[in-house]
Amino acid sequence: MDQPDIEHINAYLLALQETICAALTAADGGAVFHEDLWQRDEGGGGRTRVLRQGRVFEQAGVNFSRVYGGALPASATAHRPELAGRSYQAMGVSLVVHPENPYIPTSHANVRFFIAEKPGAEPIWWFGGGFDLTPFYGFHEDAVHWHRTAQALCQPFGDTVYPRYKRWCDDYFFLKHRNEARGIGGLFFDDLSAPNFNEAFAFCRAVSQGYLDAYLPIVERRKSHPWGERERQFQLYRRGRYVEFNLVWDRGTLFGLQSGGRTESVLMSMPPLARWQYHYDPAHDSPEAALYRDFLPARDWLKE
């Protein structure tokens, strides 16, 4: 038998939300998370936690949700037609951190579990998740540390895991209408049920822990970097790209909005402030141009 232990996952995800909020609160050293418990009319609910106007984080949102539905929405069945018409249960933790200092990158992490069932058939279940980093001003050592941490957590699960999920991340967090990556990537996986429940679940736990190991040292290293209006304006401009990705391309956001998710929790990922400027082009050889030239194009950070 290789049946998923749903209540175990549920308990793990709730504890994960605690762990991450505690770690971010400590890293911020100022603000605390505000919590909302909510229920969804169609079934299920969640626990949303948001920290605003901290010393380090302009906003951080860490959301737990567990929802039930009679039929998976289009965003979930488009690439897996065998799921159409099944009832489902989805649970996960999703978080986005928007630091105030433009030298600290924005980060995002997610772990999720789906199970889709119909009478007389075996349930179909899988895990998905990952984490990715969105710097405004790139630092080579941060990018290498981020990807080394990702590589190290994947290693026990096989040599091919990091390269496969690193590439999937590069492909996924990509703004086709800009021909531009959202950031420097990290890990992205979906449809994971191999080799069995225990190992897939263990991999998810490793990803979650790896996120904190990857992100917190970067926050620590950059949080006292002096910045001014120029950096702030570039940060706000680049946050516009974050908005574009999330609303136009992100399957998780579309799933949330299409499945009657709690909009305020789904859109907790939006930056607190963002700007658009027609036809902005960074000056040649500026630190802003370096982001586009040296950091956004997909590359192998472990070969450096």
Place this chain on the structure above:
Amino acid sequence: MDQPDIEHINAYLLALQETICAALTAADGGAVFHEDLWQRDEGGGGRTRVLRQGRVFEQAGVNFSRVYGGALPASATAHRPELAGRSYQAMGVSLVVHPENPYIPTSHANVRFFIAEKPGAEPIWWFGGGFDLTPFYGFHEDAVHWHRTAQALCQPFGDTVYPRYKRWCDDYFFLKHRNEARGIGGLFFDDLSAPNFNEAFAFCRAVSQGYLDAYLPIVERRKSHPWGERERQFQLYRRGRYVEFNLVWDRGTLFGLQSGGRTESVLMSMPPLARWQYHYDPAHDSPEAALYRDFLPARDWLKE
């Protein structure tokens, strides 16, 4: 014969862009439009004009484009399967005005013409367009003036035109994930080829002229209204909804992004600055609450 005169439409749209830019420049009294001519690899191009940081308008973008393509993208054929596989030509003027003073509403207008052809078949052509108003702080007299102007321009084309296109506008500019209108509506029409080319084209011209008649008096009336940080914050928050609508629901934006349109011109509609705030709720009986209560729910402004 009832063939569309494409070059006549083209010349009209270019002149319309001039007229609108001149009117907005005069209303602003400060900044001027910056112009970019651009070409599209797949065929066609456009003339984008943007005014930034004016005395009245924080940003105004007025875009003309004329593009050709081998096959219509999904966003255009989803509701008209007979168009699939036809080559097309699309031209139009689209504009969005983001005033600085939160007491002046944001406005949007568009006229567009499509023709889809294949060998051995009659061309299929149609007009679309309209205008809609997005106030932050509602004024009853402005809403009535806006809709009276819309009604008056529709009247010569038949009694049913205004109610039909007013309702279509309410239905179209609606954020399903918020269960909330984008603004107070106006007119929206699409697939218009009846009763014949000349009359459909005349209606488009009436809509374009009507936009200026509807909007400029409101700008004039509100541009000296005192405002402060509170109003600015609410304006930025509501602009977040504008972003959500345009990126998640707007067919025109999706068409632009999917058809390899010039992204900078398509996303010229984005506000220069916008914010999101988790779980914001306006205070009971505040002017901000009045927007949600009295202005956003669809209503018949001509019965007032």
